Amino acid sequence: MPTKQVCPRCGQDWVHPYRFIADGTPFSLCTECDSLWWLGEAVEVAHAKFLDDVVAERLGVEGNPWGDLVWPDVIEPAPDHGA
Numbered sequence: 001m002p003t004k005q006v007c008p009r010c011g012q013d014w015v016h017p018y019r020f021i022a023d024g025t026p027f028s029l030c031t032e033c034d035s036l037w038w039l040g041e042a043v044e045v046a047h048a049k050f051l052d053d054v055v056a057e058r059l060g061v062e063g064n065p066w067g068d069l070v071w072p073d074v075i076e077p078a079p080d081h082g083a
Contacts, residue, residue: 005043007030007032007033007035008043008044008045008048009030009033009035009045009048010030010032010033010035012030012032012033013030013031013032013033014030015028015029015030015037015043016028016029016030016031016077017029017077017078017079017080018075018076018077018078019075019076019078020058020074020075021073021074021075021076022058022074026039026078027039027054028043029051029075034050034051034052035048035049035050035051036048036049036050036051036054037049051075052064052065052066055074055075059074
């Protein structure tokens with residue numbers, strides 16, 4: 001069973017498994033500070049990306065990608081990556 005990891009960027013929440021709804025691409029996410037790590041990356045500050053930036057890039061938009069969207073439109077909690 002995977003062990004919980006505290007977010008190395010904010011220290012305020014656990015890092016949770018998530019995935020993109022469109023294609024199932026898995027990633028790890030801190031839901032407190034919106035830091036994102038791709039599966040297989042070390043979950044450390046140096047590798048952290050911001051969810052907004054990744055979503056904007058995937059949707060092909062500049063700036064805030066959440067205009068008419070909310071998280072459940074784009075991402076969803078995933079089963080533990082190690083399960």
